[in-house]
Amino acid sequence: MNFCSDCGHKLILAIPAGDLRERHICNQCSRIHYENPKLVVGVIAHWQDQVLLCRRGIEPQKGLWCLPAGFMENGESSDEGAMREAEEETRAQLEIESLYAVYNLPHINQTYMYYLAKLITPKVEAGLETLEAQLFKQHEIPWSQLAYPSIAAALQQFFIDQKRGQFPLIHETINSQANLLGNAS
Amino acid sequence: MNFCSDCGHKLILAIPAGDLRERHICNQCSRIHYENPKLVVGVIAHWQDQVLLCRRGIEPQKGLWCLPAGFMENGESSDEGAMREAEEETRAQLEIESLYAVYNLPHINQTYMYYLAKLITPKVEAGLETLEAQLFKQHEIPWSQLAYPSIAAALQQFFIDQKRGQFPLIHETINSQANLLGNAS
Numbered sequence: 001m002n003f004c005s006d007c008g009h010k011l012i013l014a015i016p017a018g019d020l021r022e023r024h025i026c027n028q029c030s031r032i033h034y035e036n037p038k039l040v041v042g043v044i045a046h047w048q049d050q051v052l053l054c055r056r057g058i059e060p061q062k063g064l065w066c067l068p069a070g071f072m073e074n075g076e077s078s079d080e081g082a083m084r085e086a087e088e089e090t091r092a093q094l095e096i097e098s099l100y101a102v103y104n105l106p107h108i109n110q111t112y113m114y115y116l117a118k119l120i121t122p123k124v125e126a127g128l129e130t131l132e133a134q135l136f137k138q139h140e141i142p143w144s145q146l147a148y149p150s151i152a153a154a155l156q157q158f159f160i161d162q163k164r165g166q167f168p169l170i171h172e173t174i175n176s177q178a179n180l181l182g183n184a185s
Numbered sequence: 186m187n188f189c190s191d192c193g194h195k196l197i198l199a200i201p202a203g204d205l206r207e208r209h210i211c212n213q214c215s216r217i218h219y220e221n222p223k224l225v226v227g228v229i230a231h232w233q234d235q236v237l238l239c240r241r242g243i244e245p246q247k248g249l250w251c252l253p254a255g256f257m258e259n260g261e262s263s264d265e266g267a268m269r270e271a272e273e274e275t276r277a278q279l280e281i282e283s284l285y286a287v288y289n290l291p292h293i294n295q296t297y298m299y300y301l302a303k304l305i306t307p308k309v310e311a312g313l314e315t316l317e318a319q320l321f322k323q324h325e326i327p328w329s330q331l332a333y334p335s336i337a338a339a340l341q342q343f344f345i346d347q348k349r350g351q352f353p354l355i356h357e358t359i360n361s362q363a364n365l366l367g368n369a370s
Binding site for chain 2: 001002003004005006007008010011018020021024033034035036037038039058071072073074075076077078079080088098099102104106107109111113128129169171173
């Protein structure tokens with residue numbers, strides 16, 4: 001961040017009065033440009049004993065499998081965003097059930113919220129930025145081709161919880177990519 | 186948003202290739218400037234039958250009572266952010282227990298996450314940007330002087346849940362300030 005998005009003036013880095021952190025500040029128009037984490041919203045969408053995955057058509061991690069998810073947009077709620085992402089990426093028609101997992105990834109300034117969702121029909125197809133959309137039983141999951149370790153962790157917990165019929169909220173902080181790789185067997 | 190924060194060039198509004206929404210785009214350096222919702226993190230911190238509130242020392246809603254909360258910062262997890270905000274605003278020492286409430290406020294592009302937290306000591310005091318910090322029993326809460334309707338809603342539910350000893354996750358979308366005012370009796 002070099003220039004003020006309001007007035008175009010060069011920015012400086014300084015701690016504003018009453019603050020504790022360095023911010024990008026415009027000395028011309030006085031605006032302080034805060035940078036904050038982004039919310040990524042997605043679904044673990046199920047149909048009987050299958051879950052919905054999609055294969056990424058764009059970088060990063062192009063060609064690897066993902067839960068439908070993406071950046072929450074202004075003007076929507078987190079559950080609306082999760083449903084929109086699923087629709088965009090897999091054309092899925094679904095009902096959001098409950099918030100299931102919160103993953104903090106502070107090293108990349110992202111917080112993930114995954115919702116449990118029930119598919120209304122098993123008909124899915126590749127949407128925007130997606131190569132394939134497909135339903136998988138547990139033993140069919142392409143564990144070694146998942147895009148992110150948090151996806152493996154969430155899926156493994158989902159199948160455990162589905163067997164016992166209880167879905168307590170998952171809440172974890174993942175400090176680096178390596179953190180959960182051991183689980184993604 | 187008028188100027189590119191990278192190169193300082195004037196921005197245009199257009200829908201990027203493969204996107205569905207208008208974004209601020211720089212025609213000089215090609216950067217797309219996305220704008221996304223912000224996460225606000227806070228606590229419902231309790232000591233026996235009391236909860237912790239603080240009176241705002243800054244606008245908006247200066248002089249009104251709030252749960253300790255603020256914008257999540259880069260590099261932290263949501264629960265760390267909630268604890269940091271409580272410490273900054275009330276000097277509270279506390280232990281985070283669980284995520285208790287998610288409020289989406291799409292009209293102002295914010296998502297709130299409130300954590301249940303146990304105070305380690307009842308000693309609190311006004312911190313940065315705060316006029317007073319105080320513990321309140323249910324009948325002592327200044328209901329008519331709460332800064333936001335989501336605070337009244339969260340507090341009312343907390344006292345109900347505390348009586349029955351169960352704290353199921355609250356998940357609501359508040360579409361305008363008026364939405365929950367009826368509850369804030």
